[in-house]
Amino acid sequence: MTISTAAGSLTDMAMEVYSFTGTACAPTLTPVGCAIGNGASLMPRILVAGVGTNGNVYLVRIWSQVSVFGTFSICAYENFPPPNNEPCGAIALPVSTGCVFPPPFTTENATQTLVPGLPGCVGAAPVDDVWFTAVVPASGQLQIDTDNGVLTDATIAVYTGTCGSLTLVAGKLPISRKW
Known part of the structure; x- marks a missing residue:
């Protein structure tokens, strides 16, 4: 669940x-x-x-960070993970002779996938990962490239196998360069 606020007469708050x-x-x-x-x-x-689990109760404490009184709006809404949140839902990337970035993807509301083999470039397991597939062409050469968006400090890992039995091939940090 996400709890979000919007300014009314108050514009600098904490919760x-x-x-x-x-x-x-x-x-x-x-x-x-x-x-x-x-x-x-x-x-x-x-x-x-x-x-938590379904039906848990949460209390929200919210306050102004400046000493004034005023109005604001608050809402809570359910989070839905992206379709490629798990390996079996991986999105197929087109493989071509040049890099043409598709529309942006997101990690918003993604969850952690527990797979064997932690990428050597990170100190802890990813907490909001998403998955993609790419088929190596006849040349045997595959270059993976990313473009910076809002997510600018991320890690990439490449696995082989099926979605239920993955083997880590390599990992890299950060992903804002060709690989």
Whole structure:
């Protein structure tokens, strides 16, 4: 779920999200996310992912970062992962003699895929990965190239096999160069 805010008369806010257990009079609150003015007009937005199950209750604390009173809007909405969130949903990339970038892809709302073989270029497992396929042409040469968008500090890893049985071939950080 994502909790997002929009400016009213207040334009510089912060918020923290807590999981809630117990009763209203004796709650147990556990922080699950905090954001300080990182959205439009310095308004906070928090992605609450992988911290609960259907029906969990969350409390949202929101405050102005300046000492004024005013109005704002807040909403919560369900996140849907991209279609290539898992290896079996990988998007096929066209292989040609030159690089023509397709429309941009996204990692927004993507989740972690646990696969054997961590790319050597990273210190921890990816937390919001997406998947693509490419078929090596008859020449045996395949160049993978990316173009910077909003995501400018990412890692790429190449695997062989089927979506249920992957073997790491190589990894690279950052992906903003030809590979």
